[in-house]
Amino acid sequence: MAFDVDAIRREFMILKREVNGKPLVYLDSAASAQKPNAVLEAMAGAMLGSYANVHRGLHTLANETTEAFEGARAAVASFIGAPFVECVVFTKGATQAINLVAAGIDISPGDEIVLSVAEHHSNIVPWHFLRERKGAILKWVDIDDDGRLDLVDLERQITPRTKMVALTHMSNVLGARLRAADAIRIAHAQRVPVLLDGCQAVVHEPVDVAALDVDYYVFGGHKLYGPTGIGVLYGKPDRLDRLKPFEGGGEMIETVTLNHVTYNDPPHRFEAGTPPILEAIGLHAAISWLSAQDREAIAAHEHALKDRLTAALRAENGVRLYGDAPDKGAIVAFNVEGAHPHDVAQIVDREGVAIRAGHHCAQPLMTRLGVNATARASIALYTTEHDIDVFVAALAKARRMLA
Amino acid sequence: MTAETIDDAIAAVEADFALFSDWEERFTYLIDLGRQMAPLADHERTDAAKVRGCASQVWLVSEARDGRLHFRGESDAFLVKGLIAVLLQVFSGRTPAEILSVEPKALAARLGLSDALTAQRSNGLHSMMERIRREAAHATP
Numbered sequence: 001m002a003f004d005v006d007a008i009r010r011e012f013m014i015l016k017r018e019v020n021g022k023p024l025v026y027l028d029s030a031a032s033a034q035k036p037n038a039v040l041e042a043m044a045g046a047m048l049g050s051y052a053n054v055h056r057g058l059h060t061l062a063n064e065t066t067e068a069f070e071g072a073r074a075a076v077a078s079f080i081g082a083p084f085v086e087c088v089v090f091t092k093g094a095t096q097a098i099n100l101v102a103a104g105i106d107i108s109p110g111d112e113i114v115l116s117v118a119e120h121h122s123n124i125v126p127w128h129f130l131r132e133r134k135g136a137i138l139k140w141v142d143i144d145d146d147g148r149l150d151l152v153d154l155e156r157q158i159t160p161r162t163k164m165v166a167l168t169h170m171s172n173v174l175g176a177r178l179r180a181a182d183a184i185r186i187a188h189a190q191r192v193p194v195l196l197d198g199c200q201a202v203v204h205e206p207v208d209v210a211a212l213d214v215d216y217y218v219f220g221g222h223k224l225y226g227p228t229g230i231g232v233l234y235g236k237p238d239r240l241d242r243l244k245p246f247e248g249g250g251e252m253i254e255t256v257t258l259n260h261v262t263y264n265d266p267p268h269r270f271e272a273g274t275p276p277i278l279e280a281i282g283l284h285a286a287i288s289w290l291s292a293q294d295r296e297a298i299a300a301h302e303h304a305l306k307d308r309l310t311a312a313l314r315a316e317n318g319v320r321l322y323g324d325a326p327d328k329g330a331i332v333a334f335n336v337e338g339a340h341p342h343d344v345a346q347i348v349d350r351e352g353v354a355i356r357a358g359h360h361c362a363q364p365l366m367t368r369l370g371v372n373a374t375a376r377a378s379i380a381l382y383t384t385e386h387d388i389d390v391f392v393a394a395l396a397k398a399r400r401m402l403a
Numbered sequence: 404m405t406a407e408t409i410d411d412a413i414a415a416v417e418a419d420f421a422l423f424s425d426w427e428e429r430f431t432y433l434i435d436l437g438r439q440m441a442p443l444a445d446h447e448r449t450d451a452a453k454v455r456g457c458a459s460q461v462w463l464v465s466e467a468r469d470g471r472l473h474f475r476g477e478s479d480a481f482l483v484k485g486l487i488a489v490l491l492q493v494f495s496g497r498t499p500a501e502i503l504s505v506e507p508k509a510l511a512a513r514l515g516l517s518d519a520l521t522a523q524r525s526n527g528l529h530s531m532m533e534r535i536r537r538e539a540a541h542a543t544p
Contacts, residue, residue: 020426340480342459343434350426358458372460372479401431402481 003297009382011036011289022352025387025394030172030200030331030378031356032222035286039226042285043278054277055251055268069277072284073267079287080217081208082234089233089240089267090275094199095122097218097233098166100270101195102126104243107163109135114157114165114192116141116149117368120172121361123197127166136163143368147176147323155186162192169201169217173360173376174323175306175331177201180212188213193239199223203380204302204329206295209234221279225380226286230279233270240266247272298381302330305379305388312392318399322369330379333360336395339402341375347401351394409501412493413513420515429515430482437484440491443477454534458527459483465538471496472542474535486528489514494535502539507532 009015012034017024026034046068052061054069070085077085091097103126113127117140130136139157142150149167158165165187169178180196187194193215198207202219209217216239221230235243245252245263249272254262263269309332313319318337336344341357348355356376359366366372377391423429443452447464454461459480466473474495476487493510494502511528 340459342480343482346482347430350430397427401427401434 003294003301005301005382005384008293009384011038012382013037015382019352019354020350022350023390025351025353025390027377027379027383027387027391028354028356029203029380029383030223030376032228033203033225033380034382035225035227035282036289038289039282039285043227043282046278046281051278053274065277068284069275069280072280075284075287076232079291080202080232080234081210083210084237086265086267087209087234087237087240089235089270090280091218091231091233091270092229092276093222093231094197094218094220095126095231097231098123098195098197099126099129100233100246101164101216101218101235101243102130103246104270105163106244107134107136110137110161111135111163112137112139112159112161114139114141114154114162114187116143116154116167117364118143118147118149118171118174118176118362119166119168119364120197120199121363123166123168123195124364127164137161140364141167143176143365145323146325147171147174147328148325149176149178149183151179151182151186154183158187158190158192160190162187162190164195165192166195166197168197168199169207170198170204170329170331171323171362171365172200172331173333173362173365173374174325175200175328175333176323176325177205177327177329180214184213200329200331204299215239221283221286224283224286225290227279227282230276230283232283235266237266240270243270245269245272249273251275293381301381302379302383305383305385306330306332308385309377309379309388309392312388313395316396316399319395322371322374330383331376332378333374333376335371335374336399336402339398341373343402344375344395344398347398348391348394351390351397353391353394355391409493409497409505412497413505413510416489416492416514433485433489434481435485436488437478437481437486440477440484440488441475443475447475448477454527454530461487461527461531463487463531463534463538465535467542471498472502472535472538474538476531483527486516487531489516490528490531490535499539499542503536503543507536 014034050064052065054066073088074085077088107130131138141154141157184194195216196214198217198219203224215236217234219232222228252264252269252272254264313334320335322333345355345357358373448462452462452464459478461478463476474491478484
């Protein structure tokens with residue numbers, strides 16, 4: 001299957017717009033990706049033609065919507081290689097998925113959680129809650145200068161008190177890929193479960209949770225060309241069975257009396273209240289759309305653009321790149337010497353180029369890199385060589401203005 | 404050189420900005436203003452002096468002398484530093500009553516700063532103005 005970026009771009013209306021009088025160059029997909037028409041059509045189609053609340057209804061629209069919602073769950077399960085549909089819990093986002101796991105596991109004072117210094121705050125703060133509220137101890141695994149997890153250090157940090165190893169599958173700042181199979185093997189050798197934050201990885205590579213043998217896998221919809229307001233928690237059946245319910249409400253119960261409550265089975269136990277129905281339908285459309293593309297060709301396309309960008313930045317004096325592992329995902333963090341990344345981002349914005357600048361919700365990683373902030377350009381399947389070239393030219397202008 | 408009244412000061416800044424025909428000149432001017440601003444001493448960049456709600460780090464310190472408030476500030480980003488310089492031109496050395504007489508949104512619009520900067524940065528500008536107004540309100544007898 002040939003990969004035709006122009007054809008792809010025609011499915012993203014927003015890419016036709018202008019910003020500050022210049023054609024939009026969107027290099028912030030790692031923060032949130034744009035959505036193909038298929039996602040909009042699926043969500044609008046549901047609202048226009050078949051919508052009601054799910055599960056409880058006894059009428060046709062309720063049944064149709066329940067079919068669509070549970071169909072989305074089945075599609076997600078198949079997309080990530082989950083062995084059972086019931087392993088897929090819908091949440092409002094990846095952040096909520098991690099909070100759900102952190103709040104649901106048994107923790108006694110002195111129990112340990114092992115994290116890497118490269119985690120997004122969403123995979124740090126929920127564990128800090130356990131430190132503050134239950135006396136858990138956070139232990140940190142270092143990365144090498146290219147951002148890759150130090151597996152020897154990982155093995156060292158795991159003790160008999162370790163209750164969870166929670167790691168990013170792909171750094172949202174450096175693009176560095178975790179050697180997930182190795183990390184999971186190391187943790188499992190000591191009977192410690194592993195949670196992977198797949199928000200970035202799931203966009204750029206096929207993920208097979210069964211092959212990985214991972215215990216929990218989380219990602220959000222909106223970086224995966226789907227809508228905001230929906231995330232996925234995959235959990236192994238025995239893990240989800242033992243996880244305490246997160247939020248209480250309708251849908252998640254079996255029976256409620258004045259003195260007692262019993263809970264529904266997973267995944268519904270973790271889906272209190274009306275779930276993100278339309279968002280699930282949108283996510284289904286996004287993964288169907290993505291799965292219909294040639295994902296190997298997309299990966300090659302993104303990799304080539306990443307190399308083009310990296311080479312251009314490296315050719316500039318006074319530009320510092322962070323995390324340059326050869327197999328990294330298409331996320332490029334950098335700084336212009338003597339300039340704040342916010343200044344850089346605002347100047348290139350005037351040229352129509354959207355990049356991110358700041359700490360990227362990864363302050364421990366910023367500390368590890370010895371910076372307060374970085375700029376970040378991230379590449380998606382709709383990014384073109386022209387986008388990269390426009391950005392590099394805009395960056396040169398920013399450097400002139402800030403020199 | 405301090406303008407006679409706060410209105411004069413705003414008019415002077417407005418006139419400065421009117422010289423520029425495009426964003427590039429405006430940004431370059433702000434960057435230059437930022438560069439020229441005297442830095443705060445390390446001990447002045449305290450948590451209390453930090454202005455929340457700005458994308459980059461911003462500190463503002465104030466001092467009351469002869470019934471007037473004198474401000475100094477700093478940021479780690481040049482464009483924001485330039486904005487602080489503009490705000491200081493308008494607000495520093497004014498009486499609390501003068502400071503409170505200026506409506507923040509109207510000022511940003513008049514100086515063409517609400518569109519020149521991104522929403523997040525405009526919010527930073529807003530946060531800085533709110534801080535200045537709060538100091539003025541506190542200093543009002």
